Amino acid sequence: MSVNGRGAMAPTLTNAELDSLREFWDVYEPQFARVGSELAEDVAAHPELSHFVGAGDNGEVAENRDRIAQAIRGRDWGPYLTDMTATGARYAEAGLSFSSWFATGRALRSKLVPLLVEALHSDPERLAQAVRGVSIFIDLVLVAVGDSYIEAKERIITEQQDVLRGLSTPVLELRSGLLLVPLIGFIDSERALLLTGNLLEAIAARRAKAIVLDITGVPAVDSAVANHLMQTVQATQLMGAHTLISGLSPENAQTLVRLGLDLARLNTVGTLADGVVAATGILRAAEARAAEYETALG
Amino acid sequence: MGIPILKQGTTLIVSLQAEPTDAEFVELQQDLTVRVTQTHARGVIIDVTALDVLDSFATRTLREIAQTVTLCGARAAIVGVQPEVAFAMAQLGLSLEGTLTALDLEDGLALLHAMPSAALVT
Amino acid sequence: MSISSCIAIRADVDIISARQRGRDLGVELGFPKTDLALIATAISELARNILTYAGQGEIEVAVEEACGRRGLLIVARDQGPGIADVNLALQDGYSTSRSLGIGLPGVRRLMDEFEVTSELGSGTLIRALKWH
Numbered sequence: 001m002s003v004n005g006r007g008a009m010a011p012t013l014t015n016a017e018l019d020s021l022r023e024f025w026d027v028y029e030p031q032f033a034r035v036g037s038e039l040a041e042d043v044a045a046h047p048e049l050s051h052f053v054g055a056g057d058n059g060e061v062a063e064n065r066d067r068i069a070q071a072i073r074g075r076d077w078g079p080y081l082t083d084m085t086a087t088g089a090r091y092a093e094a095g096l097s098f099s100s101w102f103a104t105g106r107a108l109r110s111k112l113v114p115l116l117v118e119a120l121h122s123d124p125e126r127l128a129q130a131v132r133g134v135s136i137f138i139d140l141v142l143v144a145v146g147d148s149y150i151e152a153k154e155r156i157i158t159e160q161q162d163v164l165r166g167l168s169t170p171v172l173e174l175r176s177g178l179l180l181v182p183l184i185g186f187i188d189s190e191r192a193l194l195l196t197g198n199l200l201e202a203i204a205a206r207r208a209k210a211i212v213l214d215i216t217g218v219p220a221v222d223s224a225v226a227n228h229l230m231q232t233v234q235a236t237q238l239m240g241a242h243t244l245i246s247g248l249s250p251e252n253a254q255t256l257v258r259l260g261l262d263l264a265r266l267n268t269v270g271t272l273a274d275g276v277v278a279a280t281g282i283l284r285a286a287e288a289r290a291a292e293y294e295t296a297l298g
Numbered sequence: 299m300g301i302p303i304l305k306q307g308t309t310l311i312v313s314l315q316a317e318p319t320d321a322e323f324v325e326l327q328q329d330l331t332v333r334v335t336q337t338h339a340r341g342v343i344i345d346v347t348a349l350d351v352l353d354s355f356a357t358r359t360l361r362e363i364a365q366t367v368t369l370c371g372a373r374a375a376i377v378g379v380q381p382e383v384a385f386a387m388a389q390l391g392l393s394l395e396g397t398l399t400a401l402d403l404e405d406g407l408a409l410l411h412a413m414p415s416a417a418l419v420t
Numbered sequence: 421m422s423i424s425s426c427i428a429i430r431a432d433v434d435i436i437s438a439r440q441r442g443r444d445l446g447v448e449l450g451f452p453k454t455d456l457a458l459i460a461t462a463i464s465e466l467a468r469n470i471l472t473y474a475g476q477g478e479i480e481v482a483v484e485e486a487c488g489r490r491g492l493l494i495v496a497r498d499q500g501p502g503i504a505d506v507n508l509a510l511q512d513g514y515s516t517s518r519s520l521g522i523g524l525p526g527v528r529r530l531m532d533e534f535e536v537t538s539e540l541g542s543g544t545l546i547r548a549l550k551w552h
Contacts, residue, residue, distance in 0.1 A: 196388055197454060200381035207401060235388035238379045240400035240409075286405075293408040317439075320432040350457060351439060353464035354526075382457035390461065390526040 010077040017136055018075075023126055024133025025072045027119045028112060032065040033058075035111050042107055046100070072137075081144050088148030092156060098149070105142045109134060171202045174276065177283050179208045182272070184217035192228035196235050203239045209286045210279035211236055214272045216247030223259045230265055242282050243267060246275030300325040303333055309341040309410060310334065310372075311403070315348050323359045327366055334370045341410035342367045345403050347378030357392045364397045373413050375399060377406035424482035429498075435467040438479040445481050446492055449552055458530045459492055459550055465527050466496040466546060474500020474544070484549055491532070491551040496544070503538040510536060 013021070028035070067080040091101050112134050120127035172180045179202055181195070202208060213229065215221060233243045245268045248256075256263060269275045300322055304311045310333055318326060330342060344360060346352065352360075364374035375398040379387075387393070400406035425445070427438040442463040446456045463479060470477035477498025484493040503509050509524050524546075528534040533549040 193389070197381075197385050200384050200388075203401070204381045209401070209405075231388050231391070234393045234395065235384050238384040238387060238394055238399055239381070240377065240402075240405055286408075289412040290405070290408045293411045296411060317436060319436070350443070351460040351464055353461050353468065355464075355468055380457075382454040385454055386457045386461040386530065389458070389529045390465070 010075075010081075011140055013136070017132075018072075020129045020133035021072045021136055022133070023120075023130040024112070024116065024137060025068070027116050027130060029065065029069065031115060032068075033061050035108075035115070036061055036064075038111060039104075039107060043104070046103075081140075084141055084144035085148040088145040088150075089152040091145070092149045092152035098146075101145060101149070102142065105138050109138055171198055173202075173206055173208075174212075175280075175283070177207060177209045177286070178276075178279050179203070179206065179211045180214065180272075180276070181211065182214045182217060186220060187215075187218055187225045187228055189224075189228060192225075192232065196232045199232065199243075200235060200239060203236060203241050209241050210282040211241055211243040212269075212272065212275035212279050213243055213245050214247045214275060215245060216249075216272060218247075221248065221252040221256070223256065223261055226256050226261050226266060233265070233267055242279075244269045244275045244278055246270065246272045300329060303329060305333075305337060305339070306407070308337075308339055309343060309407060310337070310339045311343045311345065313345040313348070317349055317351060317356060320355075323356075323363075327359075327363045330363065330367055331370050334367055334372045339372050341407075341413075342372050342374040343403060343406045343410065344374065344376050345378045345406075346376060346383075347380065347402065349378075350380070350383065352379065352383050352387055352392070354390065354392055357387065357394065361394060361397050373398065373410050375406045375410055378402055424480060426478055426480045428476070428478050429467050429470045430476045432468075432471065435464055435471070438467045438481070439463050442479075442481045442492070442494065445483065449483065449490055449492055451492070451550070451552060455550060455552075459494070462527050462530045462548055462550075463494055466494065466548070470496060470498045470500070474498035477544075489551055491549050494531075494546075494548045494550075496546040496548075499543040502540045502542050502544055503536070504540050506536050506538055 064083070067083055071077040071080040113131060116127060116130045116134065120130055170182065172182075174180050179199070181199065183195070185191075187195075199211065203211070213232065215229070218225065229245055233245070236243045245266050248266075248268050253263065253268070269278050301312060301314065301318060304313075310330065312326065312330070333339065334342060342364075344363065346360075349356075360376055364376065367374040376394055377400045379394075379399065398406075398409060400409050425441045427434060427441055429435065429438060439460045443456055443460045446459045451459065463481070467479050470479070475498075477496065477500065480493075480495040480497070482493045482495070484491045510528065524534075524536060527546075527548065530550075531548040532551050533547070535547040536544070537546075538544040
């Protein structure tokens with residue numbers, strides 16, 4: 001049996017599987033609405049699910065039942081799988097956790113099995129078939145919802161990353177020749193490159209000599225991040241600018257030292273304020289030099 | 299012959315117009331050491347504004363020239379590295395560490411002017 | 421408009437020619453100036469490696485098209501001694517201070533696609549691509 005939730009394509013089911021599904025649906029169909037409202041009651045107590053998984057009004061319930069009937073009896077899985085795919089995406093967009101919606105499958109199974117036992121206890125073979133049908137059905141649903149959930153989640157993460165990247169490299173000119181770059185969020189190699197490129201252009205455009213790169217807002221500072229920052233510092237040096245790194249927490253500093261990193265090469269200062277003070281000092285020295293040179297020429 | 303070396307006060311200025319060949323680099327190094335000694339120059343500026351690439355060889359050679367010049371008693375500075383060149387160098391992990399750098403000729407001259415004479419010690 | 425150019429690498433002046441050809445092609449393809457610098461630097465490093473390790477070889481620059489995208493392809497070929505352990509040569513390390521050249525990992529960082537084919541005694545083929 002195979003299902004492609006993303007394309008909501010029809011599953012390939014054996015005849016035996018189809019029989020099992022029909023067996024199960026014969027018992028479930030007339031009880032569909034009742035099971036649904038019972039489930040809704042259970043779900044109402046669940047912290048996450050209560051917002052998203054409701055019983056729905058009678059119209060919705062009937063539609064849902066008909067879609068399943070169309071699938072199992074009419075062998076047309078299109079509408080039902082499409083609906084499940086949309087559900088998966090909806091759960092992902094709503095931020096529902098994987099375990100929560102997965103639990104609804106379990107809840108449904110626990111409601112259905114007693115139902116089947118009650119209806120078919122006199123015919124063990126049919127009961128066995130029907131119970132198999134429940135499994136097949138729930139697996140189909142979970143795969144369809146799951147696939148679409150994962151796809152939506154990945155899309156959301158990519159979008160979030162893009163937004164972060166857009167916010168990520170503001171270069172602020174505090175005063176002529178002094179740039180402040182407050183970094184927020186995780187630094188990966190792509191972001192580090194973007195940062196370096198922007199910074200170098202800014203140095204050329206604004207004739208900057210002192211840069212404060214503040215990493216207070218960078219949550220994880222490991223040796224990889226430290227190396228990225230060192231590369232950035234080095235690159236700015238090529239253009240005659242000094243870059244100071246501010247906002248490295250004492251804990252992170254300790255970790256980096258223990259990892260064998262030479263923090264001196266990172267040009268760390270304490271807080272952002274310390275960084276601005278130091279950078280201003282660098283600028284003043286440069287300005288004094290320029291003035292002195294002017295005088296000497298004159 | 300070779301790459302022209304200009305003199306401004308006590309500073310020698312070399313403006314590279316195109317990436318020198320290996321031979322031109324060697325010649326430049328020799329010429330500079332001779333000129334520094336002859337003129338008692340206190341500073342040497344190598345302006346790479348016109349260069350669109352600084353590969354590992356050029357970077358290493360420039361550092362060596364700067365070191366040699368310093369051994370002859372002058373301070374050396376590399377100026378004019380363009381942002382996209384610096385970017386490429388950063389990705390390759392190339393650096394001019396240990397060598398003075400400045401944004402351009404003007405800044406470089408001011409920088410060297412402010413420095414005391416390079417003493418002949420490490 | 422040039423489709424492909426092959427530059428023989430026999431002396432250091434050829435490095436400059438190869439770089440120039442690559443840059444010209446890059447300009448034709450409309451690469452921004454940052455990418456032009458990366459392409460030129462990559463060609464420079466690859467050409468220099470050819471000179472250093474094989475004595476001579478060739479650099480080819482060409483346009484590559486796929487799925488509606490255009491890119492600049494650099495192929496560096498030589499019949500030199502070859503690389504004993506390509507995987508080792510491609511290992512990324514932060515210390516790029518080998519005394520000769522900057523190694524393949526550095527060049528790989530500059531390009532979008534990078535492939536090395538080499539065996540001891542049978543020369544080296546490097547294929548590097550930058551997409552527009």
